[in-house]
Amino acid sequence: MLTYIIRRIILAIPILLGVAIISFLLVYLAPGDPLAQFRVPNVRPEVLDRLAEIYGFNKPLPEQFIGWITNYVQVWNPDAWGLSITYRRPVLELIAERTPATLLLMGTSLALTVVIAVPLGMLAAVKQYSWADKIVTTFATIGYAMPSFVLGTFLLYIGAIWFRVFPFGGMTSSLRVESNPLDIAWHLALPVASLAIQSIAGWSRYIRASMLEVLHQDYIRTAKAKGLSANRVNFRHALRNALIPVVTLFGLSLPALIAGAVITETIFSWPGLGSFGVTAIGQRDYPVIMAFVLLGGIAVVIGNLVADILYGVVDPRIKY
Amino acid sequence: MADRTYDDVTQLPVDDTEDIDRTEVRSYWQLARRRFVRHRLAVIGAITLAVLIIAAAVVPLVVENATGVDINKSFAAAEIVDEEGNLVLALLGYSRTGINMFTQLMAATATSLMIGFAAVLIIVFIGVVIGAVAGYAGGWVDNLLMRVVDIALSMPGLFIIIAFVAFWGASIWTIILAIGITGWTTAARLVRAEFLSLREADYVQAARALGASPRRIILRHMLPPALAPIIVAASLGVADSVVLEAALSFLGFGIGAEQASLGTLLNVAFEYLNREPYLVLFPSIVLILIVLAANFLGDGMRDALDPRQRVEQQ
Numbered sequence: 136m137l138t139y140i141i142r143r144i145i146l147a148i149p150i151l152l153g154v155a156i157i158s159f160l161l162v163y164l165a166p167g168d169p170l171a172q173f174r175v176p177n178v179r180p181e182v183l184d185r186l187a188e189i190y191g192f193n194k195p196l197p198e199q200f201i202g203w204i205t206n207y208v209q210v211w212n213p214d215a216w217g218l219s220i221t222y223r224r225p226v227l228e229l230i231a232e233r234t235p236a237t238l239l240l241m242g243t244s245l246a247l248t249v250v251i252a253v254p255l256g257m258l259a260a261v262k263q264y265s266w267a268d269k270i271v272t273t274f275a276t277i278g279y280a281m282p283s284f285v286l287g288t289f290l291l292y293i294g295a296i297w298f299r300v301f302p303f304g305g306m307t308s309s310l311r312v313e314s315n316p317l318d319i320a321w322h323l324a325l326p327v328a329s330l331a332i333q334s335i336a337g338w339s340r341y342i343r344a345s346m347l348e349v350l351h352q353d354y355i356r357t358a359k360a361k362g363l364s365a366n367r368v369n370f371r372h373a374l375r376n377a378l379i380p381v382v383t384l385f386g387l388s389l390p391a392l393i394a395g396a397v398i399t400e401t402i403f404s405w406p407g408l409g410s411f412g413v414t415a416i417g418q419r420d421y422p423v424i425m426a427f428v429l430l431g432g433i434a435v436v437i438g439n440l441v442a443d444i445l446y447g448v449v450d451p452r453i454k455y
Numbered sequence: 456m457a458d459r460t461y462d463d464v465t466q467l468p469v470d471d472t473e474d475i476d477r478t479e480v481r482s483y484w485q486l487a488r489r490r491f492v493r494h495r496l497a498v499i500g501a502i503t504l505a506v507l508i509i510a511a512a513v514v515p516l517v518v519e520n521a522t523g524v525d526i527n528k529s530f531a532a533a534e535i536v537d538e539e540g541n542l543v544l545a546l547l548g549y550s551r552t553g554i555n556m557f558t559q560l561m562a563a564t565a566t567s568l569m570i571g572f573a574a575v576l577i578i579v580f581i582g583v584v585i586g587a588v589a590g591y592a593g594g595w596v597d598n599l600l601m602r603v604v605d606i607a608l609s610m611p612g613l614f615i616i617i618a619f620v621a622f623w624g625a626s627i628w629t630i631i632l633a634i635g636i637t638g639w640t641t642a643a644r645l646v647r648a649e650f651l652s653l654r655e656a657d658y659v660q661a662a663r664a665l666g667a668s669p670r671r672i673i674l675r676h677m678l679p680p681a682l683a684p685i686i687v688a689a690s691l692g693v694a695d696s697v698v699l700e701a702a703l704s705f706l707g708f709g710i711g712a713e714q715a716s717l718g719t720l721l722n723v724a725f726e727y728l729n730r731e732p733y734l735v736l737f738p739s740i741v742l743i744l745i746v747l748a749a750n751f752l753g754d755g756m757r758d759a760l761d762p763r764q765r766v767e768q769q
Binding site: 149150151153154157158161162165166167276277279280281282283284285288289291292296390397398401402412413416417419424427428431432435436 | 728
């Protein structure tokens with residue numbers, strides 16, 4: 136197992152390097168001159184050359200990249216990921232500050248999704264073609280077809296404008312007051328609902344399909360034939376196996392858990408990583424943008440690894 | 456067995472005609488069409504998309520000044536012809552600022568669909584080329600290209616699209632390009648998988664033995680059977696691209712008001728959510744319709760284009 140994990144991490148290095156190269160090129164090839172703000176008449180050309188030398192802009196592209204990436208891996212240095220242009224503070228520090236908000240938002244919605252989608256998908260599969268199945272399937276199809284910004288806008292309108300029950304956005308009512316868990320929960324409700332409805336729609340479809348496939352297998356018929364109760368067959372025999380593919384879904388949700396939900400966080404002005412990244416693009420805060428792309432890549436690699444390890448845990452047939 | 460025809464039985468020279476299967480011979484595409492028509496939701500999806508495309512193409516052309524503002528018309532009721540007898544097609548009435556909401560909606564749908572279809576063209580092109588090369592060549596070429604796919608799949612897609620469009624300036628073309636060059640991975644994987652299995656197929660080996668060039672083998676022998684998953688992926692890709700563009704414009708990084716897409720309309724509507732919530736409704740409905748219709752269409756085509764699915768005789 137340990138050797139498997141180590142091998143996977145080594146295999147991930149070229150992928151992360153590729154992500155780093157693209158993230159570097161995305162910013163490097165962008166039109167615009169990094170020294171534009173200094174190109175004013177009273178700045179002498181020698182000063183500009185000196186600046187270009189300090190920042191390394193006159194070096195060839197590969198050398199610039201290597202300089203950047205070697206800084207990047209030194210995460211034990213607080214300023215390894217550079218300084219944010221907007222905040223004049225280390226990018227790593229800013230990311231660390233916004234991570235708890237994203238983890239809270241995404242973690243809550245993921246937990247809610249698992250708790251609601253598994254019973255829903257199971258109900259729809261066990262009672263296939265019943266009215267319950269039709270309601271779940273219709274809900275899942277509509278929820279799946281609804282873009283997150285449409286759903287978020289609807290929920291914001293219903294919750295904050297129509298009924299005036301929930302706040303418009305943000306994470307706390309006041310920036311100065313110490314954060315109170317109830318106040319945060321109140322702010323959390325709409326963004327979590329928006330994220331959870333979408334993922335419940337996707338998950339319940341998936342669990343229904345997976346459960347149906349299991350229910351048609353021979354060992355289920357055997358279990359029924361030997362006189363086991365329906366509950367025992369459905370929960371002990373079918374559900375356990377139906378949940379194996381769900382582990383993949385869990386792994387696919389992990390990157391979002393880390394990198395946040397760009398759209399939902401922006402709609403509800405949730406101070407997490409997703410909205411931070413989008414704001415950084417608006418402000419051309421290049422160090423933050425590059426950090427965000429790489430963070431996304433790391434998150435995907437970790438998510439895939441966790442999914443594969445969990446797969447081995449829930450399915451004893453899989454050996455590493 | 457309603458499809459049997461007995462017209463020419465008498466002309467057959469053999470006595471024992473009962474054993475001959477006289478099922479009409481139908482081509483692959485005829486069978487596919489039959490299977491598709493049986494799929495009720497897919498037909499509804501196809502009709503919905505067709506109606507939207509036609510309306511989006513025609514309405515802005517026949518109505519003069521389809522997206523203009525006329526403050527005198529503020530909150531005016533729905534009308535088809537205005538008092539001067541001009542065709543206005545204001546089926547949804549006018550907004551507070553006097554915008555003809557139906558024609559504006561159709562113009563935005565046209566922009567959205569245009570971006571969606573154009574992006575899918577790029578996605579399919581890159582996907583087919585990379586998938587075909589990887590699947591046909593195999594070996595280290597395949598390995599290398601699949602690592603490129605892994606890298607592309609590990610990037611935060613929406614974020615990259617936003618950054619690309621923000622840096623290079625938001626225009627229809629940068630948006631199409633951004634969605635196209637980030638979205639080809641699924642198509643490439645599908646084509647590669649088809650090609651890997653087709654490469655070993657007997658008829659492809661035969662073509663190779665007869666001295667056909669790789670170009671001919673790929674284009675004539677391998678691409679046509681791989682077409683079905685490409686078509687399905689393309690129809691789902693249209694929905695994805697339309698939604699991606701809408702997300703981009705919704706966040707304020709897409710095209711501005713001068714050539715508004717559905718996302719631009721939602722961006723504006725979001726600002727006025729408090730005062731004019733009705734503005735959100737119709738662009739949202741059209742977006743959801745496009746996604747649903749393209750998905751049903753894709754599902755229907757997946758079943759229709761699969762030759763293993765039989766058309767049951769009625």
